[in-house]
Amino acid sequence: MYDGPPVVVVGNGPVGQTAALLLARWDVPVLVVDAHPRREVVGSRSICQQRDTLDIWDTVGAGRTIADEGVTWRVARTYYREHELFHVAFSDSSGSAFPPWVNIGQARVEQVLDERIAATPGIEVRWGTTVTGITARPGGVRVHTDRGDIEAPYVVGCAGARGEVVRRAIGADFEGRTFDDQFLICDIRCDLPDRELERRFYFDPAWNPGRQVLMHPCPDSTYRIDWQVPPGFDLEQERANGDLDRRIRRIVGDQEHEVVWCTVYRFHSRCATSMGRGRVLLAGDAAHLMAPFGARGLNSGVADAENAAWRIAYALHGWADPSIVDAYDAERRAAARENLAVTTRTMDFLVPQSESGWAHRRDVLERAVTDPDARALIDSGRLYAPFRYGADPDPVVGALHPDHGVRAAARRARGGFLTHDNLVVRPDGHVVGWGP
Structure with a gap:
């Protein structure tokens, strides 16, 4: 039994929550710190939870609840203008207890994980605690916060995209790029029985010409809709002049609907130059940012948390040489690089950065209306699967x-x-x- 000081997890989002629960499962005490004063329930955010992610959450008592409350979508349809180019039906012959995909908002996932943390001995959560620095000390690290210093054997940095403090602690740069194109997300509550078990992707529909729209079903008759929008898009102006309602009506028709949440964002493609050095490891968005097409952000972050947790546990319990923690960087940065390569190819097709890229996209989509071979060239997001190490x-x-x-x-x-x-x-x- 390890009875030393707790491992510090910086960030109490789903990746940090997962890391804490898994460490506690390995009988390692954990202190979770987060700069926010409390849990903020905001929008759907990351909604697509993959089977292996559910499996990891199941080991800490959360997977079954998340799966049962989520929507298991079975068909993914892709359109070009008024033409349905193809659809993919997900059949499940794996024998797994979980479906390939479940849609459920990140806010609800966080609530379920909070409940598991509250019921798990050995985990303390401190909201309203800002980490200002991390320095090495013999046999561990010192975590500097605005509420005093904390001694810890290891730190798992799950502080999100703005986790500069934990990246700086290991001397990591956050290399990559930010796409200029803007996207609008709306969560819409509406009765659409023909679409409640379908993901739909539209290239160049008449109601968003030259751009694309993605639609996902969520629990409680809610749909997540992503529109690519032009530069200079102003959400408040669109609300005020009625354009937002007209935009939604082009999809839901005359059905009564409620706008639950809206936001505008840009995509990022970035990876830390190191995901672990010494006794500080990075996980989730603190380590890598990627476009959401393919659902690789949260799912890969949960896989980061699992990898970090078992390595730290083995080192602290003396089941392996402490150098076992050093391999985390090589394994999880390889996974991050593959995920970024996949999502970058997707973005290059969705939002080409050159005239030749646009010409290629138009040619592929036009040919795909009648040519099945061209459909294989369409990239609307390759769905996440766990990274397979080695050959x-x-x-x-x-x-x-x-x-x-x-x-x-x-x-x-x-x-x-x-x-x-x-x-x-x-x-x-x-x-x-x-x-x-």
Whole structure:
């Protein structure tokens, strides 16, 4: 049993919450600090939760609640103007307890995780605590806050895109770019029974010419709609002159509807030059920012949290050499780079940055109306899947280990099993690393 000072998690969003719950599951005490005075329930934000993310949350008692409350969408349709180019129907033959995708707003996910934190011994949460610096000390780190210093063996920085303090602690730059194009998000509550289990993507519809629209179903008859909007778009002006209502009516028709939340944002494509150095690790948006098409932001952040938690636990319990924590950077930055490469290709198709890029997009979409081969060239977002480390297809750290018999020589390990080749497999079948 590790009985030293708690690991400090900076940031109490879903990635930080996940890191805290997983560390506590490994019998490591945790202190979560967040600069906000309290939980803020704001809009849908990250809505698409992938099966492996649900599986990770299930290990801390939250996955089933999130899955049951969410919307399991089964069909993804893609349109060009008035033409449906193709659709993908998700069949599930994996035998998993969870569906491939569940849509549920980030605010509700945070509430569920808050409930699990409140019921979990060993986790303390301090709201209204701003981290001003992090310095190394023998055997750990000192976390400087506006409410005093905290001694800790490790820090997991989940402070979001503005987590400059934790990036600075490891000397990491936040390389990449910000796209100039703007996007409008609205959460609309409306009765649309023909679309309640469908994701729809529209290229160049008549009601948003030259741009695109993405529509996702959410719980409680709510739909998340993303419009690409022109430079200089003014949301308040659009509200005032009735254009926002007309924009929504072009999608929902005469149905009564309620606008639950709206915001305008730009996409970023950035990755920290290091995700871990010494005793400070970065996870989630503090480490990488990517366009949301494909749902790679929160899902990859949860995978970061899992990787960080088991490594820190193994080091603190003495089950492995402390150098096991050093490998976090190589593994999770490789995953971040792949996710950024995927989302950058998507953005290059959705919002080309050159005349030749626009010409290619127009040509592909025009041909796709009648040519099935051209449809394979359309990129509206490749859906997230856990990063597979290494070249061997099985087993790979980070992937769900397939069902198979375990040799009699396997022995029980804390939180999982060590198989004959010392592969650590959690009781739920998730590969979490190699044992000592």
